[in-house]
């Protein structure tokens with residue numbers, strides 16, 4: 297069976313390389329010739345742990361090829377995965393231009409019967425439109441079956457998720473097409489759920505919306521914990537022990553970012569609105585997240601008063617660890633707000649700096665290591681819990697910073713460890729630790745003094 301993949305971004309590339317690793321013959325195509333050239337030479341245009349060696353191995357074995365020519369990719373493909381981007385329109389709806397362009401090109405190029413699977417996240421009804429587009433231009437006498445196969449991988453864990461996902465959804469009205477797709481994934485021994493196309497499309501949005509809801513829920517509880525002197529880490533552990541709640545996605549912090557939760561929650565609000573069902577719960581989830589992404593700078597201002605002229609180190613720029621992706625990262629909001637307050641910003645990220653430079657340009661400085669990032673800084677804001685940041689020794693902050701103040705947006709350190717050092721430390725949903733040399737302005741987010749809170753923990 298020859299498999300083609302449209303789009304060589306995070307999803308397309310991981311899908312293509314992992315299918316080749318399973319032994320399939322795969323050809324990937326993209327409209328970006330620069331990406332295709334990189335991939336042909338064995339280099340991955342995105343950072344994803346494990347992808348580079350697997351790519352090289354399968355290129356050498358001749359199981360995967362890359363081409364900018366869609367004719368070569370689609371002409372004789374038995375199975376095609378569409379994995380192109382579906383970014384957000386200004387009104388929050390999903391932009392389907394790339395998906396429809398890919399469908400059109402597939403229709404023009406296909407020369408045999410084929411199954412066309414959509415991995416891109418698309419609103420309910422899109423696969424029907426994809427099918428119409430293909431049929432409107434396809435060669436006579438061939439059969440093309442559309443299937444919705446939504447993708448659930450996480451960036452930074454993409455390869456693991458491909459081989460060990462919780463489920464594979466196959467949404468189609470064609471039993472024959474479902475069988476073809478099932479045969480491809482059966483060796484992975486991942487539960488396969490066959491359903492209708494519209495339900496498959498909805499499963500993807502509902503999954504992301506539910507996970508985003510868990511995050512905003514725990515962030516709301518964190519905000520209350522700060523005011524009542526409880527500790528969100530203890531609370532999340534306690535509620536997560538209930539199997540019905542589950543411990544995952546209960547990590548309080550400065551909100552969810554990334555290429556999907558923000559856009560997919562907004563798109564689902566639009567999908568609901570289109571059928572006159574205001575999705576009030578999800579609207580609140582989005583609102584809470586917007587507040588959360590702004591909270592680090594709010595806390596900094598409450599603590600320091602003016603940020604004008606202050607040197608602030610932003611530690612972590614990617615939207616989460618183990619990726620170079622900055623799409624909708626909290627760092628974007630934080631850096632913008634710091635600059636608006638007149639602070640001078642120095643950014644550090646172990647992997648995402650090159651992508652960050654494309655966004656921030658010369659408006660901020662960059663450091664290629666954490667130590668120089670915090671050197672002489674008046675404030676450090678932890679945005680991304682990279683291992684390297686999480687495990688950076690606390691004792692180094694007082695030796696490098698003037699008067700060490702950390703706002704930890706990801707609760708990387710235990711309060712007990714922080715208390716051993718002369719550091720003012722503000723985290724999310726936990727007691728604030730004010731070192732005696734720190735600025736004296738009284739933060740409004742809690743009415744307790746530190747001693748009272750410390751004795752509670």
Ligand SMILES: NC(=O)C1=CN([C@@H]2O[C@H](COP(=O)(O)OP(=O)(O)OC[C@H]3O[C@@H](n4cnc5c(N)ncnc54)[C@H](O)[C@@H]3O)[C@@H](O)[C@H]2O)C=CC1
Pocket residue numbers: 302303304305306307308325326327328331379380381382394395397398415416417418447448449450451555556
């Ligand atoms: N990034 C992620 O972790 C996940 C993404 N998704 C969904 O998968 C889809 C793809 O996401 P990413 O891989 O992150 O996007 P991406 O933006 O990294 O990559 C998309 C690629 O498609 C290419 N492309 C655009 N139009 C094309 C066309 N007509 N033919 C061939 N290639 C074309 C682009 O040049 C780009 O390289 C989106 O719908 C996203 O919501 C779903 C699950 C996880």
Ligand SMILES: O=C(O)[C@H]1O[C@H](OP(=O)(O)OP(=O)(O)OC[C@H]2O[C@@H](n3ccc(=O)[nH]c3=O)[C@H](O)[C@@H]2O)[C@H](O)[C@@H](O)[C@@H]1O
Pocket residue numbers: 417447448449450451452504507511544545546547548549550551552553554555556557615616
């Ligand atoms: O549709 C998608 O693109 C993907 O979106 C998420 O994956 P991803 O965005 O790569 O990363 P996550 O690990 O889910 O984290 C997303 C954001 O939520 C934040 N988060 C996550 C978990 C948590 O407990 N708390 C929290 O704030 C992370 O810091 C990050 O900013 C989903 O987890 C995937 O299943 C889905 O396929």
